[in-house]
Amino acid sequence: MKKDDVPQDRARAFEGQKKAVYAVDDDGRYRIVGSSGWEAEEVVLDQAIAHFEQLAADALARARQGVTAPLEYHMYRQRMDLTLLAQCTGFFKWRVRRHLRPSVFARLDDRLLERYADALGLTLSQLTGLPDDD
Amino acid sequence: MTTEPFEHRQTAHCESGAISALLRHAGLDVSEALALGISGALMFAYIPLIKMGGLPLIAYRSPPGNIIRGVTKRLGVDMHFERFRDPDSGMRALERHLDAGRPVGLQTSVFWLPYFPADLRFHFNAHNIIAYGRDAGEFLISDPTLEMPTRIDAPSLRKARFVKGVLAPKGLLYFPTRVPESLEARDAIRKSIKRTTSMMLHSPLPVIGIRGIRFVSRKIARLGRNGTCDEEENKRFIGHMVRMQEEIGTGGAGFRFLYASFLQEAAVLTDHAAYEDVSRRFTDTGDEWRRFALWSAKMVKGRMAMDYDKLAVQLRHVADLEADAHRQLRRAAIGK
Incomplete structure (x- = not known):
């Protein structure tokens, strides 16, 4: 998952908080990116x-x-x-x-x-x- | 032990995050990904005998406690674990450690943590958090899955530490007592990879490892064919599987991205570029796990026609990719 693909679907359950997910940046390195939730989840x-x-x-x-x-x-x-x-x-x-x-x-x-x-x-x-x- | 202020960092998973934070505080810089990777906790398991809310246990990692035990053992860290029969003495011991300036890891039940968003509170008894101080009758908490440090009142914490049932925490608290002066990861990384890949590739049980993924793929294919096909029940099973894969504490895609991140770090730490290549294979498996989750959610919601074969085929595809990735990883680590 690329960092720009990290879902930001503002899940109601998160109550405005973000969770940390691992995604690759433009240089192909993994880093932690905040996600406001994924619709599928x-x-x-x-x-x-x-x-x-x-x-x-x-x-x-x-x-x-x-x-x-x-x-x-x-x-x-x-x-x-x-x-x-x-x-x-x-x-x-x-x-x-x-x-x-x-x-x-x-x-x-x-x-x-x-x-x-x-x-x-x-x-x-x-x-x-x-x-x-x- | 240091008396430095405790530094909160948000991580994807509670147990790898908690042990990473405690080790860092004690002077050993071990990232969350490294902790998960070295512990050898990555796996897949489908255990129909153990039920949660009537649904079989599906896990993308080995049982709770394994990450902490695995990583500390392989890195030569001495840990202190305390469990309590009596909640009062468990709370007093916690206060004593905190008053001595010692942050400690705690095992808790998510359901009884009032600071957690209500919709995310289920009865999972092995949530790891760190207590790092107390103030005005409350405990200062660093919950690795949250953005910011938080607080909890004593009665709630007591309840969360002393719930009964499966994985009962019994007030478990833990902290490192001795850490090595520098990180000697080369051996630990190789051993852990050997363990993880043999578990995934050569599991003796048909429900564990890559065999387990194929087992569930066949099960899902059968869901559509049963004469007594109960679509609501089937949707619950599929939804449950996706929840275990995506919910807070998995890093998304059932820990696969976290493991890919571990391999990137391993490549640097051991100066072994092959791990960097395999890391990309694990990213691919994570992406395909997410595709499975996306399709499943659409079918559960009715935005896509329920198609068990489509899900089963996708899961088989995931299994093929994982098999390739683990074989390549094993070759990179031990040359066979």
């Missing part, structure tokens, strides 16, 4: 974010209907999935899956809830609640 990043947002929105709708626990919504909201949440809490996956059932989640004691709250970076009341309807 932005497409696949947006795709990954949209995937979590979709899962979170679905979980939120189901949590409001009472068919899943708020935990599922918060899990996706924090860009985790079942495997990752299990790893971060140290619970087995089957146990996390069980805790996603509203009736089970409602009866969890604070000690277990703390583990989830800690892994997700939330307070207990955030964890057991859902965002207001807008």
Whole structure:
């Protein structure tokens, strides 16, 4: 990649910052050039974010209907999935899956809830609640 | 150890950037590209057994930690590593090092670093940053992937250093304790090239090295032919592959340009012009990786008709170029 070909597509995700990429200058020497982002990279990043947002929105709708626990919504909201949440809490996956059932989640004691709250970076009341309807 | 002020420099990749900065501060000028090259970390790996968000692990470099260990071992640098069972003692140890005027590398989770742009924060637990001081209850941070030094509050840093799960940092902090007086890179460069090329050319596993690139090429070709072709899932796989290749911390094109830059430096350091020629071959592979990324993104976005064969053929082309480049490099380094 030549230095003039370094993409400057002003990726939204970069929030005005630049990342360093290696490109060759006019003398054929490599040097670090700042890039404000590449559209191709932005497409696949947006795709990954949209995937979590979709899962979170679905979980939120189901949590409001009472068919899943708020935990599922918060899990996706924090860009985790079942495997990752299990790893971060140290619970087995089957146990996390069980805790996603509203009736089970409602009866969890604070000690277990703390583990989830800690892994997700939330307070207990955030964890057991859902965002207001807008 | 020096008590010079710590100098922040932005680099393409966090681990090579962090170790380069720490070594420079200790008096050994090792560029990021040299650190990556000498560590022998360049590779390709497709590991379907390890899943991230339901998608297989795809890596363009060897596992986290290998760059730091590889480059320091080959250059004869002594490193000190500390891990902690208890977050409190981990934070106290960090404060002690900083108060003694010693910058240290830290392993952190990107997701919990508040200074990082929100859309770039995913659960990756092996992001390397440098803490070089503290002020008013905050830590002064040099994050190699950012343009400027930054700051972080203690609770956030604690969270980022002590997340659990895969690649859990366990508060890892590290710094060099002894560096050689001058850079003796000739041997290290030759050894590392031998290692990198044999991993890429003669991998014993079909999913590692150039065999791995061909493996994924065949997988992508099959995506289109499956009776149960789920286009959304397929797009996620292809997008994931491109993300691993292009996202912050790869230098773009899955480290290939960074490696080409290493070879340019190696040519000068060892007075061996052949490396300069091979460097251009690696630039070509990087350019073709980027073409793969561009087409993939267009297909994911629907701006180009989804064509799995086109992507598979391009990946095969990349594999051919990489095979040639690594063979030429091996000849240049060890004459066979």
